[in-house]
Amino acid sequence: MERIKPRTLSGFMELLPAQQAKLEQFLSVLRRDYSLYGFTPLDTPVIESAEVLLAKGGGETEKQIYRFTKGDSDLALRFDLTVPLAKYVALNYGSLSFPFRRFQIGKVYRGERAQRGRFREFYQADIDIIGDGKLDIANEAEIPSIIYRTFTDLGLSRFVIRVNNRKILNGFYALLGLSEQSGDIMRSVDKLDKIGPEKVGAILREELGLRPEAAEEILRFIAIRGSNAEVLAALEAYRGKNALFDAGLEELKAVTAFLPEFGVPEKNFAVDLTIARGLDYYTGTVYETTLTDHPEIGSVCSGGRYDNLAEYYTDKPLPGVGISIGVTRLFYVLQEQGMLSDTLVTAPADALVIPMTDDLRFAVSTATALRNAGVRTQIYTEKKKFKAKMSYADRLGFPFAVLIGEDEIAQGMAALKDMQTGEQRLLRPEDCARAVAEAMAVRRGGNVIKE
Amino acid sequence: MERIKPRTLSGFMELLPAQQAKLEQFLSVLRRDYSLYGFTPLDTPVIESAEVLLAKGGGETEKQIYRFTKGDSDLALRFDLTVPLAKYVALNYGSLSFPFRRFQIGKVYRGERAQRGRFREFYQADIDIIGDGKLDIANEAEIPSIIYRTFTDLGLSRFVIRVNNRKILNGFYALLGLSEQSGDIMRSVDKLDKIGPEKVGAILREELGLRPEAAEEILRFIAIRGSNAEVLAALEAYRGKNALFDAGLEELKAVTAFLPEFGVPEKNFAVDLTIARGLDYYTGTVYETTLTDHPEIGSVCSGGRYDNLAEYYTDKPLPGVGISIGVTRLFYVLQEQGMLSDTLVTAPADALVIPMTDDLRFAVSTATALRNAGVRTQIYTEKKKFKAKMSYADRLGFPFAVLIGEDEIAQGMAALKDMQTGEQRLLRPEDCARAVAEAMAVRRGGNVIKE
Numbered sequence: 001m002e003r004i005k006p007r008t009l010s011g012f013m014e015l016l017p018a019q020q021a022k023l024e025q026f027l028s029v030l031r032r033d034y035s036l037y038g039f040t041p042l043d044t045p046v047i048e049s050a051e052v053l054l055a056k057g058g059g060e061t062e063k064q065i066y067r068f069t070k071g072d073s074d075l076a077l078r079f080d081l082t083v084p085l086a087k088y089v090a091l092n093y094g095s096l097s098f099p100f101r102r103f104q105i106g107k108v109y110r111g112e113r114a115q116r117g118r119f120r121e122f123y124q125a126d127i128d129i130i131g132d133g134k135l136d137i138a139n140e141a142e143i144p145s146i147i148y149r150t151f152t153d154l155g156l157s158r159f160v161i162r163v164n165n166r167k168i169l170n171g172f173y174a175l176l177g178l179s180e181q182s183g184d185i186m187r188s189v190d191k192l193d194k195i196g197p198e199k200v201g202a203i204l205r206e207e208l209g210l211r212p213e214a215a216e217e218i219l220r221f222i223a224i225r226g227s228n229a230e231v232l233a234a235l236e237a238y239r240g241k242n243a244l245f246d247a248g249l250e251e252l253k254a255v256t257a258f259l260p261e262f263g264v265p266e267k268n269f270a271v272d273l274t275i276a277r278g279l280d281y282y283t284g285t286v287y288e289t290t291l292t293d294h295p296e297i298g299s300v301c302s303g304g305r306y307d308n309l310a311e312y313y314t315d316k317p318l319p320g321v322g323i324s325i326g327v328t329r330l331f332y333v334l335q336e337q338g339m340l341s342d343t344l345v346t347a348p349a350d351a352l353v354i355p356m357t358d359d360l361r362f363a364v365s366t367a368t369a370l371r372n373a374g375v376r377t378q379i380y381t382e383k384k385k386f387k388a389k390m391s392y393a394d395r396l397g398f399p400f401a402v403l404i405g406e407d408e409i410a411q412g413m414a415a416l417k418d419m420q421t422g423e424q425r426l427l428r429p430e431d432c433a434r435a436v437a438e439a440m441a442v443r444r445g446g447n448v449i450k451e
Numbered sequence: 452m453e454r455i456k457p458r459t460l461s462g463f464m465e466l467l468p469a470q471q472a473k474l475e476q477f478l479s480v481l482r483r484d485y486s487l488y489g490f491t492p493l494d495t496p497v498i499e500s501a502e503v504l505l506a507k508g509g510g511e512t513e514k515q516i517y518r519f520t521k522g523d524s525d526l527a528l529r530f531d532l533t534v535p536l537a538k539y540v541a542l543n544y545g546s547l548s549f550p551f552r553r554f555q556i557g558k559v560y561r562g563e564r565a566q567r568g569r570f571r572e573f574y575q576a577d578i579d580i581i582g583d584g585k586l587d588i589a590n591e592a593e594i595p596s597i598i599y600r601t602f603t604d605l606g607l608s609r610f611v612i613r614v615n616n617r618k619i620l621n622g623f624y625a626l627l628g629l630s631e632q633s634g635d636i637m638r639s640v641d642k643l644d645k646i647g648p649e650k651v652g653a654i655l656r657e658e659l660g661l662r663p664e665a666a667e668e669i670l671r672f673i674a675i676r677g678s679n680a681e682v683l684a685a686l687e688a689y690r691g692k693n694a695l696f697d698a699g700l701e702e703l704k705a706v707t708a709f710l711p712e713f714g715v716p717e718k719n720f721a722v723d724l725t726i727a728r729g730l731d732y733y734t735g736t737v738y739e740t741t742l743t744d745h746p747e748i749g750s751v752c753s754g755g756r757y758d759n760l761a762e763y764y765t766d767k768p769l770p771g772v773g774i775s776i777g778v779t780r781l782f783y784v785l786q787e788q789g790m791l792s793d794t795l796v797t798a799p800a801d802a803l804v805i806p807m808t809d810d811l812r813f814a815v816s817t818a819t820a821l822r823n824a825g826v827r828t829q830i831y832t833e834k835k836k837f838k839a840k841m842s843y844a845d846r847l848g849f850p851f852a853v854l855i856g857e858d859e860i861a862q863g864m865a866a867l868k869d870m871q872t873g874e875q876r877l878l879r880p881e882d883c884a885r886a887v888a889e890a891m892a893v894r895r896g897g898n899v900i901k902e
Contacts, residue, residue, distance in 0.1 A: 004506040006541040006764040009524070012496040014539065016546055017553070024492050036822050038800035038829025041475050045463040045572050046497060046558060047517075055455040066498075068519030070562050073460070088465065090457040095467055097846050099833060101799055102468070107497060111521050121496050131833070138811055138832035149822070261815035263823070313457040348552055349489035360589055364712035368596070371487050372714070378489025381589035382550060382582070395548050 011120035021346035034103035055312035077109040090313035098132035128322030145262035155447025158292035162272035171245025186276035373433035462571035472797035485554035506763035541764035549583035579773030596713035606898025609743040613723035622696025637727035824884035
C-alpha cells in the first residue's frame with residue numbers, strides 16, 4: 001500500500017498527552033472562574049457565512065481569513081469570538097435577557113505567516129457583558145476582579161492588571177486640539193515601554209508633526225505614575241476643561257473605588273495612562289494584563305468597554321464590556337519559559353490496576369469499585385511481564401498502582417502502591433478507593449503555572 | 452450604515468443559553484466518565500492537509516468534505532475524529548505509551564444536504580484504545596461498561612448495548628461459501644428490524660441471487676435470540692466448522708464473561724447477530740446502542756474492534772477498539788422527543804445578588820464572599836426597579852436571590868431568597884454562601900435526560 005507521510009500543519013498546536021492534560025487543566029480554571037462570575041457558556045459555529053462574518057469588512061484581518069465556497073455558499077472560518085457574539089445577540093435579541101453575560105472558549109482561525117509562537121488555529125477565551133441600551137459602570141469595575149481571580153487560580157501572583165479609560169485619552173487629546181490625530185498618537189505612545197520617552201517624543205514631533213509644546217504635554221501626561229490614589233490625584237489637575245475627560249475620570253474613579261470589595265489587591269492593579277488598545281470600538285475603560293517578570297510577553301488578557309457591539313447587524317444600541325485571553329499563545333509562551341508546573345498529575349487516571357494472574361475477574365471488579373467511588377482508573381490488561389507493566393505505570397505518571405496477584409485474590413484484597421513514596425498497603429477494594437480519593441483530593445490541588 | 456441581516460448557516464446548531472447549559476452538562480458527563488476509565492483528553496486541529504486527511508480516499512465521505520486552498524495549501528476540515536487519531540498515533544508513535552487510551556470530543560464537518568436533524572457541523576465524542584501490535588480482548592470487554600456508565604449517568608435506564616463479532620459473521624458466511632458476498636448480505640440483514648425476515652429473505656434470493664437453502668440458513672442464524680447464555684449456546688452448534696467463526700465465538704464469550712465484574716446488568720446488554728456495522732475496518736467485536744423506547748433513533752453509540760488504525764500512514768500494526776457518540780444529533784433528537792430534563796439548573800449562576808441601594812459596596816463584598824466559597828454568583832448592577840430585577844432573576848431561573856437593602860447593609864446581613872420555595876432568611880454573607888452551596892450540591896445532582 002502507498003503510504004502518506006503523517007503530518008500536522010504548521011501553525012496548528014497539537015500536544016502530546018501530558019502537555020494536553022496541562023492545557024485541559026488550564027481551560028478548566030477558566031471555565032470554573034468565568035462560571036463563578038455568572039457567565040453562561042456559549043458555543044457558535046466555526047463556519048459562518050462570509051457576508052455575515054465580514055460585515056465590518058476591510059482591514060488587515062480580512063487578508064488572513066480562511067474563506068472558501070461550498071456549493072453556492074461563500075463561507076469563512078471565524079477569526080475571533082466577538083463578531084459571532086455580535087451576530088448571536090442581534091439574531092436572538094428577543095430571546096435573551098439583558099445584561100447578557102456569556103463566556104466562550106473556542107478555536108479561531110487566522111492565516112498568519114507561519115513563525116515560531118504564531119498560531120493559525122488558536123483558542124480564545126472571552127467573556128462579555130452586553131447591556132440593552134445601557135450598561136452600568138459597575139460592570140467595568142467587576143472585570144479586574146475576574147482577571148485577578150483567574151490568574152491567581154492559574155498559579156500566578158506577579159501580574160498587574162493595567163487600566164485606563166478611552167474617554168480620558170480622547171478628552172485629553174481634544175484639549176490639545178489633536179482629536180483627529182489621536183489614533184496615531186496613541187499608537188506611538190503605546191511604544192513607550194519599548195523605546196522610551198525620548199524616541200516617542202521624536203516620533204510625535206517629527207513623524208506626526210506635533211508642536212514641541214504639545215509633544216511635551218503628552219509626554220508629561222503619560223509619565224504620570226504612582227499608586228492609584230496618586231495617579232487619580234494627578235488627573236484631577238486636568239478636570240473642568242473637557243467634558244469627555246471629566247466623564248472618563250469619573251468612570252476611572254468608580255472602577256478603582258470597588259477594588260477592595262471585589263477582593264483585588266492594590267499590588268495587582270495599576271492605572272496606566274499609556275494603555276489605549278488599538279481597536280477603534282473601545283469607548284471607555286480598557287484593560288491589559290502583564291506578567292511582572294515577563295514584560296516581553298506583552299498583554300496576556302485585554303479588553304475594554306464598547307458602545308455598539310452589533311452595529312453592523314442591528315440598529316439597537318448594545319453597549320458592552322469584555323476581555324479575551326489568547327490561550328494557545330499564552331500556553332505556548334509559558335511552556336517555552338518553563339513556567340508550566342511539572343508536579344501536576346497528567347496521567348490518564350489516578351490508579352492503574354495491574355493484574356498479575358491470567359484470571360482478570362478480581363482485577364476488573366476492583367477497578368469497578370474504584371470507578372464507582374469516582375476514582376479515575378485504568379486496568380492494564382496486556383499480557384506482559386510485571387516489569388513492563390510497572391514501567392508503563394511509571395512512564396505515564398500514575399499516582400497509584402493497584403496490584404492484584406494470587407495472594408490478593410485469595411484474600412479479597414488489593415496491594416495499593418503509592419508510586420511517589422513506594423509505600424505499599426494491602427486493602428479491601430473499597431478502602432483502596434477511599435485512600436486514592438483522599439490522596440488525590442490533595443495532589444490535584446496544584447496550580448497549572450509556576451512562577 | 453448599511454446593515455447585514457444576521458443569520459446562522461443551516462445545518463449548524465447554535466443554542467440559546469438554557470439549552471446550551473444542558474448541552475454543557477451532557478458533555479461534562481461524557482468527559483467525566485471517559486476520564487473515569489483512564490482515557491486521556493486529546494485535541495487535534497480542525498484543519499488538516501487534504502492529502503493527509505484523504506489518505507484513504509474515495510467513497511461517499513469525500514464528496515461531503517469541506518476542502519479549500521489557502522495560499523499554496525490544499526486543506527480540508529476533519530470529517531471524523533478517527534482519521535486525525537490515526538495521523539496522531541502514526542506521527543507520535545515514538546512518544547506514546549501503548550496501550551494508548553484517548554478520548555476526544557470535538558466538532559467535525561460534513562457538507563450533507565441540509566435537512567431537519569442533519570448537521571454539517573456536529574460534535575463527536577470518541578474513545579479509542581490503541582495497542583502496539585497486539586491488544587487484549589479484555590479491552591473489548593470493557594467497552595460495554597463505559598457505554599453503560601455513560602448512558603446511566605446521563606439519566607437513561609431503558610437502553611440496550613448490542614454486541615456482535617465480525618469474525619462470527621465472516622466465519623459463518625465462509626461456511627456457506629458466501630465470503631465474497633458477505634458485505635452485501637450484511638447490509639441486507641441490517642434491514643431486518645425495519646422490513647422483517649420475509650423481505651430480507653426475498654432480497655437475499657432475488658437481488659443477491661443466493662440459493663434458497665443459503666438464504667434460509669442465514670435467516671435461521673440471525674433469528675437466534677434470547678438471553679446471552681441462550682444465544683451463546685445456540686452458536687455452539689456451529690462450532691468446529693470454521694476457525695474464524697470459532698475465534699469469534701471465543702471472543703464473544705470473553706466479552707460477555709466479564710459483564711458482572713464490569714457492573715453491566717444483563718438487561719442492558721444483548722448479543723445481537725444482526726449487528727454488523729457497515730465500515731470495512733471492523734474486524735472483531737462490534738457495538739451498537741439503542742434506546743428501548745425509541746428504536747426509530749437508531750444507534751446512539753457505536754463502534755468496534757479494528758486491526759489497523761493507521762495503515763495509510765505507517766506499516767506498524769496498530770489494532771484498537773473504539774466507540775463514538777454523535778452528540779449533536781443525539782442532543783437534537785432528545786430535545787425533539789422532550790427527553791431533556793426541565794428541572795436542570797440552567798441559570799448562569801446559582802445566586803443573583805440584587806442591590807436595592809445606590810451604594811453597591813456591601814452587595815459587591817457579599818458577592819465576593821459567595822464566590823470565595825465557590826458559589827457561582829452574579830451581581831445585578833443595572834439601575835432598574837425592584838420588580839424588573841426580580842423578573843430578571845425569574846426569567847433566567849436563578850435558584851437564589853440575595854437581596855441587599857438599607858436594613859441589610861446596616862446589620863451586615865443579606866436576605867437570602869430561595870426562588871423555588873419563596874422562603875427568605877436573613878444571614879451573614881458567609882452563611883449565605885454556605886446555605887447556597889449546600890442547597891446546590893443537592894439540586895445540581897439531576898440528570899440531563901429524562902425517560
